[in-house]
Amino acid sequence: MREFFQKHGSTLIFIVVMLVCLGFFVQVLALQNGFSSSVNAQAVERAEYHTDRQSMSVKRQTDAVKTKVALFAQTLDGIADARTAADKVRVARTSDYFAGEMFADIMYYADGKLYDYNDEQVTVYPGLAELADAETTMLTGAFQFDNRLMSVGVYAPVSEGALSGIVAVYDVNVLWASDLSQKDNTSVSASEFVLLCRSDGQILRRMTNTDTFDVGPEPVQSGFLSAYVIDETAYKSLTKCIANGTDGSAMFTYGTESYVAVVRFFGKENGNAFLFDVYKLSTVYGSGFEMSTQISGALVGLSLLIVGFGCVFVLDRRKTNKIIYNIEMINEELECATATKFRKDVPELLRRHKNSKFVLVSLRINNYGYLEGRFGDEKAHNLLKHERNILQTSLRPGETYGYSSEGEFLVLLNYRNRKELGIRLGKIYRVVNEFDELPDDDFTITMIFCAYEVESREEKVQAMLDKLKLTESSVTMPNGTFAVHYYADVIGESYSRRAEIESRMESALENSEFHLFYQPKYNLKRGDMDGSEILVRWYDSKKGTYRQPAEFLPVFEENGFIDRLDRFVFFRACENIAETVAGHGQAYPVSVNVSRVTAIQPDFTDYYKRIRTKFNIPENFITLEFTESFAYEDYDYLARIIAELHKAGFLCSLDDFGTGYSSYNVLKTLEMDEIKLDKFFLGKGTSFERDQLLLSSTIDVIKKMGVKVTQEGVETKEDYDRLKALGCDVIQGFYFSRPMKYVDYRKFVKENFAK
Numbered sequence: 001m002r003e004f005f006q007k008h009g010s011t012l013i014f015i016v017v018m019l020v021c022l023g024f025f026v027q028v029l030a031l032q033n034g035f036s037s038s039v040n041a042q043a044v045e046r047a048e049y050h051t052d053r054q055s056m057s058v059k060r061q062t063d064a065v066k067t068k069v070a071l072f073a074q075t076l077d078g079i080a081d082a083r084t085a086a087d088k089v090r091v092a093r094t095s096d097y098f099a100g101e102m103f104a105d106i107m108y109y110a111d112g113k114l115y116d117y118n119d120e121q122v123t124v125y126p127g128l129a130e131l132a133d134a135e136t137t138m139l140t141g142a143f144q145f146d147n148r149l150m151s152v153g154v155y156a157p158v159s160e161g162a163l164s165g166i167v168a169v170y171d172v173n174v175l176w177a178s179d180l181s182q183k184d185n186t187s188v189s190a191s192e193f194v195l196l197c198r199s200d201g202q203i204l205r206r207m208t209n210t211d212t213f214d215v216g217p218e219p220v221q222s223g224f225l226s227a228y229v230i231d232e233t234a235y236k237s238l239t240k241c242i243a244n245g246t247d248g249s250a251m252f253t254y255g256t257e258s259y260v261a262v263v264r265f266f267g268k269e270n271g272n273a274f275l276f277d278v279y280k281l282s283t284v285y286g287s288g289f290e291m292s293t294q295i296s297g298a299l300v301g302l303s304l305l306i307v308g309f310g311c312v313f314v315l316d317r318r319k320t321n322k323i324i325y326n327i328e329m330i331n332e333e334l335e336c337a338t339a340t341k342f343r344k345d346v347p348e349l350l351r352r353h354k355n356s357k358f359v360l361v362s363l364r365i366n367n368y369g370y371l372e373g374r375f376g377d378e379k380a381h382n383l384l385k386h387e388r389n390i391l392q393t394s395l396r397p398g399e400t401y402g403y404s405s406e407g408e409f410l411v412l413l414n415y416r417n418r419k420e421l422g423i424r425l426g427k428i429y430r431v432v433n434e435f436d437e438l439p440d441d442d443f444t445i446t447m448i449f450c451a452y453e454v455e456s457r458e459e460k461v462q463a464m465l466d467k468l469k470l471t472e473s474s475v476t477m478p479n480g481t482f483a484v485h486y487y488a489d490v491i492g493e494s495y496s497r498r499a500e501i502e503s504r505m506e507s508a509l510e511n512s513e514f515h516l517f518y519q520p521k522y523n524l525k526r527g528d529m530d531g532s533e534i535l536v537r538w539y540d541s542k543k544g545t546y547r548q549p550a551e552f553l554p555v556f557e558e559n560g561f562i563d564r565l566d567r568f569v570f571f572r573a574c575e576n577i578a579e580t581v582a583g584h585g586q587a588y589p590v591s592v593n594v595s596r597v598t599a600i601q602p603d604f605t606d607y608y609k610r611i612r613t614k615f616n617i618p619e620n621f622i623t624l625e626f627t628e629s630f631a632y633e634d635y636d637y638l639a640r641i642i643a644e645l646h647k648a649g650f651l652c653s654l655d656d657f658g659t660g661y662s663s664y665n666v667l668k669t670l671e672m673d674e675i676k677l678d679k680f681f682l683g684k685g686t687s688f689e690r691d692q693l694l695l696s697s698t699i700d701v702i703k704k705m706g707v708k709v710t711q712e713g714v715e716t717k718e719d720y721d722r723l724k725a726l727g728c729d730v731i732q733g734f735y736f737s738r739p740m741k742y743v744d745y746r747k748f749v750k751e752n753f754a755k
Helices: 002-074 082-093 126-133 221-228 232-244 281-285 287-314 317-329 339-352 368-375 377-394 418-432 461-474 493-510 549-559 562-582 604-614 628-633 635-647 664-669 688-704 717-726 742-753
Strands: 103-110 113-115 150-157 165-171 191-197 203-208 248-254 257-265 274-280 358-365 400-403 408-414 447-453 484-486 514-523 528-540 545-547 590-593 622-627 651-657 674-677 708-711 730-732
Touching: 002 150, 002 165, 002 191, 002 248, 002 257, 002 274, 002 281, 082 103, 103 126, 113 126, 126 150, 126 165, 221 232, 221 604, 232 248, 232 257, 257 281, 274 281, 317 339, 339 358, 339 400, 339 408, 339 461, 358 368, 358 377, 358 418, 358 461, 368 377, 377 400, 377 408, 377 418, 418 447, 418 484, 447 461, 461 484, 493 549, 493 562, 514 562, 514 742, 528 549, 528 562, 528 742, 545 549, 549 562, 562 590, 562 604, 604 635, 622 628, 628 651, 635 651, 635 664, 674 688, 688 708, 688 717, 717 730
Parallel strands: 447 484, 528 590, 590 622, 622 651, 651 674, 674 708, 708 730
Antiparallel strands: 103 113, 103 165, 150 165, 191 203, 191 274, 248 257, 257 274, 358 408, 358 447, 400 408, 514 528, 514 730, 528 545
16 A cells, blocks of 8 residues: 555645645636626626717717707798798808818708709709608718718708708718717727717727727628627627617627627617627726636636646656747757747847847748749758758858748848948859759749848847848849848838828728729720729828829738728729619629739638628629739639639629730639730830731630620720720720719719610
């Protein structure tokens, strides 16, 4: 027995401690369950109280605006002459009475019709026209007024007289009570965020206090609720409230935290808008939740205690530490330092060599992923080992290197001047290119060299590496020639411009500064409009002008924001189509651009199909355009995307065909519905005969494959006649029409192609 306890005593003690801890764990868990239910119910009540206070603030503000419009309507009572009454409305439009940033316009009703200040009948806003016979003062639902920010109409009837009523148009922010923008307002600060929404869930205004949730531009149901409310009961409860226009709340869990979402509608008289708030239960409840957290902490402590005993009992600490060190610090395949060890070693070297000048250099093999795919992992890894050997033999005392990822090595070098550094790096580049294991003799290894000259030894290594990344993202791809790109040279005005764009892109999207422009396309066969391509423009509210797309789109494509912008444009495009159909207008097919960043998102196809279905857009009414450069990068991936989109009811188009990536492999591999020829085909070459042969043969090949041919950049009648004679299907360009705002586009269609 003694021998048994001597041999297994520690094991038995460990088992006893585990059982005691487990029993205590069960007891505490039972107590916590009962306490948590009570705490949750009280937290929900407090959250609803906060939202009710916000709702009262909004109603006070809307009541003030309705009263103001109603008082002016009373001044029109008894005026029997329509001209006199209309003149009074026209004068009020620019008077101090309606002065303010949120006031947009005022119109009047007479003989059951709506007129603007120029006495012209207004028919483009069906929601306003329907108020002609309303008998009470009320707000309309939010709508887009004059291609500007979202707006609401405040209607007030005229009791007696030539006019039957007036409607004042305000920026939708008139619904946003001023105290909702004050973070010291306790009812607001207690929330994660506050959303002001249209009756259909479209977000009009927001106040965000934390970055826990990424609330996009989509309606609450398809955006926030679909993304974060996993519990089916809570999801159905909240979506039902929004669909029925009723108040409600529901609890849900995200991560390890519990939250409550509250819905409060303002009523039909206030345009059926509503507030959607989300609160963290621990924030709205306070100390009670702290106690619950302490209980949970005790449970976690017990768990850690059990795990600690297990680790001490099972593992040897020194072996564990060694394994962890090797994983973090040593790249097993290359048998060299990792980027983590490099970041750790650099500060020590800088400290020891105080009188030396240092430069941080990144050496990246260009298109390393492509190289792996083409020649195989083994050849690619052998190339990295070849480069590692070169660095090992090239480094001097006081220098170091490490492998980062994707064909990139990081190096800390001692240097006197840029000329000497260029010679050292140029030699490394030449020796790397002596690698002879790649079977294709025509393949040239190209590299990107970016350098950051260390200015302060107090600067964090990660900050230096970030500057290297920024430098790399700002330079053009190498063409086979050797060059070193210095941070100080590359990052100047372009960095400031990029930083300014990135600092404003979120607010620009929230404030609807991105506008949709429509460029009509003309069908040469039918002699009729073929549809339009939707382009996006950024209206800079600070400068009062539109930014050039080439200024901001490349930035968005690099930082990933283009995905949100693409989805915003697509959602708004579908919304406009549905609005046109609802107003019995003539709707033509549209083309919408899709970036590579958007197309590779996991939910890309599902999202676009869901939005098309939401607005009841017919199948094959919308064409999604992809650039030829995307096709060149990955034919197989794009081919799968196109197949999924066809099943989801979309047509697909290849844009910019002929811009340098053209290959008949595009036509063989991708089942496109349309090929858009780049303006390059209309440019003048060495002879007209060669130009004509190239253009005609390209059109002929594509048409014989049953694919529609669209020529972009058509600006002259000469181009028009030439393309028509060659059998081109569709043209797009300034000769037919320039891009125009949505309101102008509707007018263009009505005046020229109304059926």
